[in-house]
Amino acid sequence: MDALAFSTSVSGKIEDDVLLVSIDNPPVNALSAHVRQGLTEALDHAATLEAITGVVITGAGRIFIGGADITEFGKPPVEPSLPEIIERIENFAKPVVAAVNGAALGGGCEIALACHGRIAGEKAGFGLPEVKLGIVPGAGGTQRLPRLIGLPQAIDLIGSGRTVKPAEALELGLADDMAADPLDAALPLVRTMAGQPLRRTGMLPVPVAEQAAVDTATRKILSKARGQAAPAEAVRLITAAAHNNLETGLTDERATFLRLRDSEESAALRHVFFAERSAGKVEKLDGVTPRKIETVGIVGTGLMGAGIAVAALTTGYRVIGVEQTNEAAEQGRERIAGILEKSVQSKRLAPAMRDDCLARLTVTADTSELAAADLVIEAVFDDLDVKTGLFQKLDGIVRKDAILATNTSYLDPDLIAARTARPERVVGLHFFSPAHIMRLVEVVDCKATEPQVLAGALAFAKRLGKLPIVCGVTEGFIGNRIFSAYRREAEFMVEDGAAPEQVDAALEAYGFPMGIFAVNDMAGLEIAWARRKRQAASRDPDARYIETADRLCEAGRLGRKAGRGWYDYSSGERAVDPQVTALIEAARAAKNIVPRAFTDEEIVTRLLKAMADEGAALLAEGIAIRSSDIDLVMINGYGFPAHKGGPMFSASR
C-alpha cells in the first residue's frame, strides 16, 4: 500500500491491520509543530478506519524522537500542544506501541511513556534530560515515569537527566522488550493487545517505595544541583506524584515547566546547548580533508601526558609514549596503566577494553619510534628552548606529513613553529588537567598551520570526546588570558578593601565551585609568579601592579601543596590566615590606599565585566571565532557556572 502523508514529516503505512507511523524530521526528529500536526492526523486516521486495530510509532533514521523542538521555545505556541497529543495517545481506544529505534529523549520519551507498550531496539536510549536545559519535563514525564518505574528510580533518571540503554530500560520496566529491530517485536505486540484492556501508564498507581530510598535519591540529586532550580523542582513534582491524582500532577508540572522555560537559567543552559553544537565549526575548513590520525606519539608521560594517552587509548588510538630514560618510560607506562585501572574500578571502563588499550600502548625511551606516528603531542616542561629543541629533533624523525602539536599553556606556538623545518604542520592542542577527564581542548590555529593539519587536530580532539575550541595565538590563548584579567580585577579589589575570602564567597554564591583565590592556591602560585618575573622588564611601568601574590610566593606560600597560599591549609581545611590579612594591609598602607567596603554584588559584577571585556578584546583581535566559544571555555575549563551561560552570555542580558 502507498505511504500516507500526515504532514511534511509524519508518514504512515498500513501493515495488514496496523498503522505504522514514522516521524522523519532530521536531524533529531524533534517534535516541531508539523510533527505534532502529523501525529494528530495519524491518530485521527487510526481512530476513524475500522480496519486498523492498533498503531506503532517509530522514528526514521538513527533517532526515535530527540524531544521538543528547542528552537520553538520563546515563540508563540502552535496547536496542537505536546501534552494534548500525549493525553490522546494514552487514552486512545486502540493500542499504541512505541518502536524505539534510537534516542527517545524529553518529549520523545514522554510519548513513549504514554504508549501502551514500548519495545527497545538495540540502539534505543531513554532519557528525560530537561534539567540539563534548566527545565522540567513538561508533557507528563514527572508523573508517568514514577508510575512506571517507581519514585527513587524516577528521581535518579529525571534529576540527573541521564540516558539509559536498552538492558537497563528493560530492568527498570521502562521497556517491555528488546529486539534488534524494534518493529519486528512491536507489530506482533500491538496485535496481541487489540481488543484487550490496555495498560495506561497514567492510570497506574505509583509503586510504594521505601522513604529511605526516596531520600537517598533526592539527596544525591540536590547535592549536585549547585544553585539550579530545575533539579529541585523535578524532584518535588515526581515525589508529589505519589499522592496527587494524574490531573493535579500534570497541571502542576505544566505550570512549573512554563515558568522555568521562561527563566534566565533555562535561557543560559539552552545557550550552552547550542554553543556546544557550534563549537569546533570553522568556516575556512569547509571541504578540507583532515589529516588522518591513527597513531599518536606523546612526548612526556607525566600527569598531563599520561592523561592525554588515556584519552587517546580509550577512543581507539595507538599510542607511543616517549620518555628520556628507560626508567622514566616504565614509570610513564605504570602511570597510564594506573589511570586505566582506576577507570575499571569505577566501572567507567570494561576490563576487556583496558586490556585492549594496553595492547595499543608502547612507552619507550627511543624517540625514533615516533617515525610511526601520525601526530606527536609534546607534553614536556613549558620552556621555549625545551619545546623548540624537541620539535627540531622530531623534524628528523617523524614522517613529512605527521602533525606536531604543542600542549603549551603560555608560550608562543608561532615561535616554536618558526624554528622547525615545517611550520605548517605545527598546531596547538592545549589540554586541561586531568586530560582524560576535562572536556575542554583549545585547538590553536598558528600563523602557518595548514588547513588539513588544523582539521586533523580538530577531528582528533572530537574523536577523543572532547569539546574543542579553535583559537588564534595570544598569550594564554582564550582561557588563561581571560583568567589573567579576572584575577587582576580580583586582586585590585582586594587591594582596595575586599578580603580574598569575601571575593571567593561571592563567586561561590554566584555558582563557581571555588573562588579565584582558592583556585590559585589549588593550582599553585609559582607558575604565574615565574611568568610575572619573565614579563617584569616589558611591563608598562604606569599600569597598576599588585605585589601581594609576589610577597606570598617570596614567603614560600606557594599554595595548597605548600600548605599555605592565600589561605592556610594546616588544618586540612582552607582557613583565613591573619598573616595574609596583615600582608594585604601592609600593601595598602604602602600605597596609601584607604580600604573601602565592597558588596558581594559589586564584586561579582566587576569580575564578570573584566571577563567579558577581555572576551570582547579576543573577538576583536580575531583570536576567538565566536562569543559562545568564549563562554564554553570559561564553563568547561574554569568553573564558570553553566546555568549562568558564561561571561559573554551574561554580559549580553
Ligand code: 3H9
Ligand atoms: C523537551 O522535550 C521538553 C518536553 O518535556 C516538554 C515539551 C512540552 N530541538 O547534538 P547534535 C539540533 S526539551 C531542536 O549534534 P547528535 C542541534 O542543535 C528537549 N534542535 O546531534 C544540531 O543542530 P545543528 C529535550 C535540536 O546526533 C542538530 O540537531 N531533549 C534538538 O550528536 C544535531 O544535534 C533534549 O534535551 C532539539 N530538541 O545528538 C535532547 N536537539 O546541526 C537534546 C538537537 O544546526 N538533543 N538539535 O548544529 C540531544 O541531546 C542530541 O542532539 C541528540 C543527538 C542526542 C538527540
